[in-house]
Amino acid sequence: MNTPFWESNVTTELRGTSQSPAVSEKAKREARAKREREAKAKREREAKVKRDRVAKAKREREAKAKREREAKDKREREDKRKRNDKDRKPRHSSTPRPSASPTPTRSVPPSTSAPATSSTPTAEPTRTTLPSSTRSSGDDDGQPRDYDSQADFSSHQMQQGTPETEHWQDPHYSVSLDVSNRDLRFPDGEEFRMWVFDSEESGRGFPGPTLRPKEGEIFHAYVEPSMGPHTIHWHGMEPDPRNDGVGHTSFEIDDHYTYQWQAEPGRAGNPNYGAAGTYFYHCHVNTPLHAQMGLLGPLVVDPVVLADFPVSAGNRRAFADGPEYDIETESLIMPFSIDRRWHELGHAAGLSGEDVGLNRFEPTHFYITGGLLNSRREREGAVWAPSELPVNVIGNGKAPTLMRLLDGNYLPNKLTFYHPDGSPARIAELISHDGRPFRHSASQYGVAIPTSMHEDPKAHLFTHMLSMGAAERYDILLHPEVSGTYIMVMNWNNWITGARVGRKELRLVAS
Amino acid sequence: MSEKYPSPVERASVLQESSQEHLLNRAKVLKLGAATGFGVAVGLAARSAPAVASSSIRAPRAVPAAVEPIPGVLDLYINEGYTKMVDDSLVYQRGFGDRPSNLGDKNPSLRIVPKIFGRDGSVTESRSYPLDAVKPVAGTPLPAGPDPANPGQYFIRRNYWASYFPQRTIIAETGSKIRIRVFNRLAGTHELTFAQTGHGRVDLGTGPIAPGGEALLEFDAPYPGTYIYHDPTNAPVQRVMGLFGALVVLDPEDAWRVSPGQAGFERQWLWITHAICTTWTGIEAAGGTVDQDKYPAVPRYFMLNDRSGYEALGHSPDRANNLAAHEESLVSGYPRQIDIRDFGEDLTLGTIRAGQMVRLVNAGIAYHQIHFHGNHLWTVRRNNVEWPREFGKVDEDGHVALQQWEDVVELPPMDRKDCMIPMKRPPDATDKVWYARTEDWGYPMHCHAEMSQTAAGGLYPGGLVAHWELKAPLTEG
Numbered sequence: 001m002n003t004p005f006w007e008s009n010v011t012t013e014l015r016g017t018s019q020s021p022a023v024s025e026k027a028k029r030e031a032r033a034k035r036e037r038e039a040k041a042k043r044e045r046e047a048k049v050k051r052d053r054v055a056k057a058k059r060e061r062e063a064k065a066k067r068e069r070e071a072k073d074k075r076e077r078e079d080k081r082k083r084n085d086k087d088r089k090p091r092h093s094s095t096p097r098p099s100a101s102p103t104p105t106r107s108v109p110p111s112t113s114a115p116a117t118s119s120t121p122t123a124e125p126t127r128t129t130l131p132s133s134t135r136s137s138g139d140d141d142g143q144p145r146d147y148d149s150q151a152d153f154s155s156h157q158m159q160q161g162t163p164e165t166e167h168w169q170d171p172h173y174s175v176s177l178d179v180s181n182r183d184l185r186f187p188d189g190e191e192f193r194m195w196v197f198d199s200e201e202s203g204r205g206f207p208g209p210t211l212r213p214k215e216g217e218i219f220h221a222y223v224e225p226s227m228g229p230h231t232i233h234w235h236g237m238e239p240d241p242r243n244d245g246v247g248h249t250s251f252e253i254d255d256h257y258t259y260q261w262q263a264e265p266g267r268a269g270n271p272n273y274g275a276a277g278t279y280f281y282h283c284h285v286n287t288p289l290h291a292q293m294g295l296l297g298p299l300v301v302d303p304v305v306l307a308d309f310p311v312s313a314g315n316r317r318a319f320a321d322g323p324e325y326d327i328e329t330e331s332l333i334m335p336f337s338i339d340r341r342w343h344e345l346g347h348a349a350g351l352s353g354e355d356v357g358l359n360r361f362e363p364t365h366f367y368i369t370g371g372l373l374n375s376r377r378e379r380e381g382a383v384w385a386p387s388e389l390p391v392n393v394i395g396n397g398k399a400p401t402l403m404r405l406l407d408g409n410y411l412p413n414k415l416t417f418y419h420p421d422g423s424p425a426r427i428a429e430l431i432s433h434d435g436r437p438f439r440h441s442a443s444q445y446g447v448a449i450p451t452s453m454h455e456d457p458k459a460h461l462f463t464h465m466l467s468m469g470a471a472e473r474y475d476i477l478l479h480p481e482v483s484g485t486y487i488m489v490m491n492w493n494n495w496i497t498g499a500r501v502g503r504k505e506l507r508l509v510a511s
Numbered sequence: 512m513s514e515k516y517p518s519p520v521e522r523a524s525v526l527q528e529s530s531q532e533h534l535l536n537r538a539k540v541l542k543l544g545a546a547t548g549f550g551v552a553v554g555l556a557a558r559s560a561p562a563v564a565s566s567s568i569r570a571p572r573a574v575p576a577a578v579e580p581i582p583g584v585l586d587l588y589i590n591e592g593y594t595k596m597v598d599d600s601l602v603y604q605r606g607f608g609d610r611p612s613n614l615g616d617k618n619p620s621l622r623i624v625p626k627i628f629g630r631d632g633s634v635t636e637s638r639s640y641p642l643d644a645v646k647p648v649a650g651t652p653l654p655a656g657p658d659p660a661n662p663g664q665y666f667i668r669r670n671y672w673a674s675y676f677p678q679r680t681i682i683a684e685t686g687s688k689i690r691i692r693v694f695n696r697l698a699g700t701h702e703l704t705f706a707q708t709g710h711g712r713v714d715l716g717t718g719p720i721a722p723g724g725e726a727l728l729e730f731d732a733p734y735p736g737t738y739i740y741h742d743p744t745n746a747p748v749q750r751v752m753g754l755f756g757a758l759v760v761l762d763p764e765d766a767w768r769v770s771p772g773q774a775g776f777e778r779q780w781l782w783i784t785h786a787i788c789t790t791w792t793g794i795e796a797a798g799g800t801v802d803q804d805k806y807p808a809v810p811r812y813f814m815l816n817d818r819s820g821y822e823a824l825g826h827s828p829d830r831a832n833n834l835a836a837h838e839e840s841l842v843s844g845y846p847r848q849i850d851i852r853d854f855g856e857d858l859t860l861g862t863i864r865a866g867q868m869v870r871l872v873n874a875g876i877a878y879h880q881i882h883f884h885g886n887h888l889w890t891v892r893r894n895n896v897e898w899p900r901e902f903g904k905v906d907e908d909g910h911v912a913l914q915q916w917e918d919v920v921e922l923p924p925m926d927r928k929d930c931m932i933p934m935k936r937p938p939d940a941t942d943k944v945w946y947a948r949t950e951d952w953g954y955p956m957h958c959h960a961e962m963s964q965t966a967a968g969g970l971y972p973g974g975l976v977a978h979w980e981l982k983a984p985l986t987e988g
Contacts, residue, residue, distance in 0.1 A: 002691065017814075041964060062578055107663060147821050147827065147828070148828060149598075149599065149828050150819075150820045150821050150966060150970050150973045151970060152821075153821035153826060154820075154821075154969075154971055154972070154975075166944060166947075167944045168692060169941060169943065208846070220681075233884070234939075235882075236887075236918045238884070238885050238887070238937040238938050239937060239939045239940045239944075240937060240940040240941075241885075241952050241954060242944075243940075244884055244885070244954065244955075246884065246954075248824070248972065249884075249954060249955055249978065260941065261939045262939060262940075262941045264938035264939055270850060271851055272850055272853065273938070275938065275939060286971050287957075287961055287971060287972070288961035288964055288965060288971060289971075291649060291961060292961070349969065350965065350969020351969065351970065351971065352969075353598065353967070353969065353970055354968075355967055355968035355969060356967045356969045357968045358961075358962065358969055359809065359810060359811055359962045359965045359967075359968050360962070360966055360968075361961075361962050361965075372746050385712060410959075410962060411878075411959050411960070412878045412921075412923075414909060419526070430905065432953070433911065433915055433916070433917060434887065434917050434919060435887075435916075435917065436887060436916035436917075437919070438903070438911070439850060440900065440901035440902070441852050441900045442852075442899075442901045443851070444852050444853040445850065445852060448852060451903070451913070456902075459902055461903060461904070461905055461913070462905070463905035463909060465905075465908075465909040466905070466909045467908055467909035467910050467921070469878060469919070469921050469959070470880040470910075470960045470961070471880055471882055471918075471919045471958040471959035474881070493878075495877050495878045495960055495962070496808050496810070496876050496878075497807065497880070498923075503889045
């Protein structure tokens with residue numbers, strides 16, 4: 001099809017270069033694919049050798065780095081104490097800081113559910129700084145610099161080889177992740193070139209390995225990407241910027257880095273605390289492309305166990321003061337869709353200003369990925385996707401089934417549950433969104449009871465239909481009243497018109 | 512002073528010259544633009560249209576010039592012009608401007624400096640509101656002082672700081688009457704409509720205004736909240752063309768709440784999102800009418816308060832732009848201890864335990880997924896309807912109506928949501944890291960419908976982005 005005349009309205013050199021004949025583009029793609037196939041075996045061999053080498057060297061480096069950090073922390077503490085002794089006028093806020101603790105304990109705000117208050121403020125701080133037009137930190141050159149253009153900014157995100165994990169603590173939960181590429185076969189038989197996060201145990205599959213720390217635990221993820229600079233953003237987790245995994249607010253990892261954070265523990269009846277819930281992690285470099293290429297994986301934070309909320313055998317709570325669910329039938333469901341054109345692009349496609357069409361996501365393949373969390377078997381080449389899911393029917397003697405919905409897709413999704421007879425099934429109870437429970441919060445400083453724990457049935461958020469979009473998560477309890485096969489229909493909609501562009505079904509076998 | 516749009520003859524000569532340069536690059540455009548007084552931009556528009564269509568549609572006509580202002584009446588001029596995108600491309604846009612301007616103007620008036628309709632019948636131009644409140648330097652409210660019981664956190668001033676608003680903003684105090692004269696200076700029929708501002712949430716508007724015509728629109732300020740004004744002609748095409756803005760209605764006697772009895776805040780932010788499809792702008796620039804079935808929208812640029820990418824983030828070489836981005840868009844403040852069960856708490860004289868309110872407005876055409884790093888947001892209202900704090904529901908479209916935490920806020924086209932960013936200590940930072948903090952902590956905000964993170968098909972993160980900052984601990988004295 002000829003280019004409409006009006007598309008010349010925007011005149012850039014990029015547009016000219018993007019108008020090569022279709023035939024030529026096809027030939028280029030085929031040639032590129034051939035080159036990539038030939039290089040594939042070599043890359044995989046090299047990657048394996050590198051992984052082996054990395055695995056061996058990693059522990060040595062980590063041990064060394066840890067020793068250095070501890071020594072540095074100790075020096076800093078001593079220096080600071082000496083400075084404070086000399087200088088009676090504080091340079092920063094006079095707010096007290098707790099002494100460093102050698103164990104990964106976590107001090108908590110005042111134990112009352114209400115924020116503590118004190119006398120009328122006396123200090124009158126002054127600060128009149130204006131924002132600077134320049135970056136104060138280094139970029140890939142390691143030097144401060146201006147950004148002259150968007151292309152300059154896009155192609156010069158800060159990269160650091162081996163950034164330091166500041167204030168290192170011994171982890172309760174740690175994982176080592178690499179970035180790899182390989183062709184993966186999806187349930188419909190289609191094969192795509194994917195980039196994936198993989199651990200030593202997981203093999204290269206999609207999505208990345210499931211990570212599952214608990215509230216209060218120090219979490220570590222050692223990341224040594226072998227395919228150019230990457231990051232990991234822990235979507236929904238909220239650590240300091242260095243551990244948030246975004247290039248333009250911290251750094252991209254050129255060699256290796258250990259992310260560190262600590263999921264905030266929940267408190268009974270308090271809507272201001274607690275991280276237990278469903279999250280995901282993804283690369284935040286050239287994000288539209290890297291996430292679509294497959295650089296994402298599920299992250300589930302389990303709650304602390306509170307004395308007033310014991311847990312029965314075989315069960316877990318969705319959050320500290322939340323409902324129990326049946327571990328065996330707990331699932332994670334992630335809608336995902338693929339635009340094959342994107343999977344032919346390179347790591348830094350578009351960053352220098354070339355029009356690579358990343359504003360056009362036109363998927364032709366739609367998938368319901370995920371499955372039972374407790375029985376996921378991560379292995380080389382596996383695409384995790386369910387054919388059907390078991391669900392506990394009300395009264396079968398087990399706790400309800402929990403389904404964790406994670407939207408790994410770029411388009412709006414709408415899902416609907418149907419009874420075995422095809423009528424809409426109001427069996428889904430929404431209990432959490434984006435890692436935070438739905439609660440009643442009308443009572444000032446009173447107990448903010450979770451909707452899912454309320455004695456009044458009208459408080460519970462039941463539905464047969466749910467709308468959700470990119471990166472959202474919902475945790476839902478399923479309450480089928482009778483045995484049989486229910487159907488969950490997942491629709492993908494156009495992000496402009498709202499028209500349906502894809503549809504998949506998943507059988508839910510209630511017994 | 513505006514530069515004059517060339518006559519059809521002049522355009523023709525530009526067309527002939529430029530027709531040999533099918534692949535004018537951006538640098539050439541800018542050089543030629545400088546040499547010819549922006550004539551090149553005009554030439555591009557002419558070149559993109561058949562000569563016949565161009566001459567007929569762009570034929571000289573009587574257009575309203577600046578008029579004598581009437582006290583208490585806001586004059587809006589429907590203008591056209593070329594706007595620089597974040598990749599330095601020039602894209603044809605229309606807009607409701609403050610003054611008459613022409614297509615070839617270097618600085619066409621396509622969006623207004625914020626205006627305020629007062630209860631006293633006045634119309635005041637001001638980037639900040641309340642008018643007598645203290646303007647925060649670089650947009651960042653300073654705290655009242657440290658909160659001794661919560662180390663590293665601060666008391667927040669109550670009813671103290673003004674908020675900056677972006678261009679396109681109209682503020683109306685409750686009890687005021689909104690009076691607007693609209694002058695259509697374009698070749699096609701246009702209109703001005705304020706969506707859902709009438710009784711029963713009906714739209715109020717001028718109706719169609721013929722080319723060269725004018726209309727007067729008067730209505731009482733509606734219920735406090737956030738509304739979209741736009742040209743509904745061939746919707747959503749004219750919004751993509753730039754004919755949109757936002758109306759914020761506030762109670763002047765309770766100006767630090769989104770509505771009476773609702774969440775109080777330290778300061779507020781108005782984020783207007785917008786997307787531009789250059790196929791559509793090209794058709795309209797050439798005098799055509801977009802057939803949406805034949806040419807589905809493919810947005811190419813994505814904005815927040817009319818900025819994208821590094822310009823939205825305040826990283827451009829333009830210091831004035833960067834400062835304005837900080838004042839209007841880049842949320843910042845000092846950490847505080849809050850409880851979302853009561854944002855209006857006033858336990859210490861002159862302070863409030865509340866965050867900052869972000870009014871999210873989608874005047875564009877894409878389904879956005881507004882994602883904040885660092886803090887979840889507490890959503891209190893959608894489309895000026897308060898969500899309950901208890902006994903919520905799942906509506907008929909599968910959305911939850913209950914005040915809740917979100918780290919991704921759905922924002923379909925024409926939707927508005929009021930969300931509190933608590934500006935609390937990032938909950939998953941370790942104690943050691945938090946208590947050692949000496950620098951600002953900056954976090955990204957971006958749309959997770961990732962196509963919107965691009966500009967011109969690439970250039971990540973060149974689209975709908977922002978960031979927010981927890982400012983570093985203060986030095987006393």
